[in-house]
Amino acid sequence: MKATDLQNLNIAIIGAGYGGAASAKALSLLGATVNVYEQASKIGEVGAGIGLRPSTMDRFRQWGSFEAIAAVSSPSDTFEILTADNNPIMEEAWPGINDFEVETKTHLIHRGDFIDALIGVLPEGMVHLGHKLIEIQDQGATSVLTFANGTVVEADLVIGADGIKSVVRKALFGDNQPVFSGEHAYRAVISMEEAADMINDDNLRMFIGRGTKVYLLPLRHRNQLSFDITALCPDSTWAPEVSKEQLLATVAGFDERIVAMARNLDMDTVSIRAVYDINPVDSWHTDSVVIMGDAAHAMLHHQGQGANSAIMDAGALADALLEADSVAEALALFQATRKPVTDELQRISRSGWSEDELNEVFPGQKPASQSKVEV
Structure with a gap:
């Protein structure tokens, strides 16, 4: 135009x-x-950490917002996938780091800091x-x-x-x-000291167990760690009530340091949501x-x-x-x-779980989001 x-x-x-x-x-x-x-x-955003990919950060550079985002985030080089008991499966560089004129890394950021930074670069009076x-x-x-x-x-x-x-x-x-995914997401932010010796850099780690995934996303600029658990669960209540005992059951068999992090959580600080898409x-x-x-x-x-x-x-x-x-x-x-x-x-x-895992939690059926969808 x-x-x-x-x-x-x-x-x-x-x-x-x-x-x-x-x-x-x-x-x-x-x-x-x-x-x-x-x-x-x-304005407010609950939850924990997310990763802003290089292509996203490049958009912020185009809009003059890069520094505002970078000031409240940590640049990350790689992501790693491990077994529940901390044995490496794979480690890769974030895709797209070298796709732009300037090296552009993925940035790890707290959701609240992210929305504050986005709103903070808008002219006063634009948001009603x-x-x-x-x-x-x-x-x-x-x-x-x-x-x-x-x-x-x-x-x-x-x-x-x-x-x-x-x-x-x-x-x-x-x-x-x-559409209910058949999953719950438990998200909390803890101090880096509570992460024992599992985190010494700015890279995302995902630990894969049976029916459960644990994400450790460092927010070292805050001296904090985003501790996220995703677990298969048939309860579709939008904001379910989950006890400490139930939470610990989802991480049974994981590295003892992950279990200790879950055991030490204050449940009042944990965001608990059933997971939905459309x-x-x-x-x-x-x-x-x-x-x-x-x-x-x-x-x-x-x-x-x-x-x-x-x-x-x-x-x-x-x-x-x-x-x-x-x-x-x-x-x-x-x-x-x-x-x-x-x-x-x-x-x-929607393809985040094996057939065996789904059958174990949903015998004889699948949650709607795990069924084949034509696109």
Whole structure:
């Protein structure tokens, strides 16, 4: 689109998470008027650590946000996969480190620090808290948004970055309900001292047991460790109650130092969630509305690509607006560019367990997300 067209573009982004905040930065740099509407009354992100891949960090470099992210993260060279009792299976460099003009490593970061850094580089007043979307009317060239607080907004482009339970997706693109994976995720952040001698660098380690995976993700810039456990479990309660004894049972047979870390956890500090994704969404856009991130392609966390995919969506959307002649053409180009990639990531992320493991926990059946899905 021409610079004058982009400067006259009024964009409303629903959701101030990773994808929404990154889109706000990328699109505001094009000269568009951007407003972000977030239903929460304050910005916050629970959970633990994630890895931002080189391609993601390169986007931040393009947007002038690299230093803000780097200041609250640790650069990582490799990831390692080990058996439950700490015998090496493989170690590889993060892919893409040398794909750019400047060596660009994966950066390990706490989710809270990440969202704070993303929001921190946006102009003051761009993010509007306490705005829960209750209705969207797609009028073709524009759309009208109605929020629970009575605010009504009209925009030339609406971006639904409102997560796995997206209101925008349900209203316009199909009621793809969250699908239970058959897994629980237990996440905590502990001090580096509690990691015994298991961590002496900035590299991610995954330990594979039967029906359980343990991830140790160093946050050495914080002197902390992200301690994450993913375990097969038939309980689909969104936020299940899990006892210390149940948690310890999931890591039985792991290296004694991992068991000790679990035993020493304060359960009040552990984020406990059943794990969900969605089936692929057939269409992501109309002529003036588009969904992205988890709203378009929520995926399981086995590949560590959820947040990265949202950032890459933001970059691809900005690129499409620059390349196309109109908003409608840009949204079609965005979907054509990103959907094949995220469809494949969704498919791969659902193949994280062996048939024997699944049959052990789900005798005679599979959780819906582990069944074959055509994409």
